[in-house]
Amino acid sequence: MTNSPEAPTPDSSPAPTEQASAAPAAPAAPLDADEVRHADHDPAVFTAGAFDRIVEPRSEARLPLGDGTWYQLAKxxxxxxxxxTGLFLLLVLVGGLVAVFAFDFRWLVIPAAILLVILAAVLAVTPRQARSYGYQLRRDDLVFRRGILWQRIVAVPYGRMQLVDITHGPLDRGFGIAQLKIVTAAAVTGVTLPGLTQQAAEQLRDTLIEVAETRRTGL
Structure with missing residues (x-):
């Protein structure tokens, strides 16, 4: 009797073959709502020399600030x-006195007095009014707010910005501040920040220009 060779039994558990499969890349972390994609963006520049908080109206029906970091104007x-305003008030006062006593223009007393009262009221509310200004750099837009009695909040999309302009007069230069104006396709959505420090105005201009270009090109 001849023994037939046993047929090889197939391995029921074949050796696994390695497959080169790249692990899925982790999604990029989204930008924080208060940050702008700019290498030189330094929030400390926006807060240096500025007020520390926004003054809000006392009414419960005021427009809320919402979340995020609000930057303010320079002190x-x-x-x-x-x-x-004080120089203008002094000019009106001196001009009125000269017109009344030197040229006997007594009819100027009433309009000059009204103008002086208005200027005095402007002087009184200027500190509080300045602290109602604020701006916030969000993911897709810049939000601007101002006003105590008449509040205004404007959101300007970065992709709609056409021009960012910085201006300052002799007195502004003496105190180290500048005015930054943002022009958009729609004139009603334009924003003017009247009193930023020189460094804050320049950095904000550069940041907005870079982010606006990114939004327009769809990157």
Whole structure:
């Protein structure tokens, strides 16, 4: 009797073959709502020399601030406004006195007095009014707010910005502040930040220009 060779039994558990499969890349972390994609963006520049908080209306029906970081105007802006308005008030007062006593223009007493009262009221509310200004850099837009009695909040999409302009007069330069104006396709959505420090205005301009270009090109 001959023994037939046993047929090889197939391995029921074949050796696994390695497959080169790349692990899925982790999704990029989204930008924080208060950040802008800019290498030189330094929030400390926006807070240096500025007020520490926004003054809100006392009414419960006021427009809420919402979440996020709000930046404010420079404290030097108030001094510039007080000097400018005070000089105008002094000019009106001296001009009125000269017109009345030197040229006997007594009819100028009433309009001059009304103008002086208005200027005095402007001087009184200027510090509080300046602290109602604020701006916030969000993911897709810049939000601007101002006003105590008449509040205004504007959201300007980065992709709609056409021009970012910085201007300052001699008195502004003396106190180290500047005015930054944002022009969009729709004139009603334009924003003017009247009293930023020079460094804050320049950095904000560069940041907005870079982010606006990114939004327009769809990157």
């Amino acid at each position: 030097a802006y108030v001094r510039v406004q007080l000097i400018t």
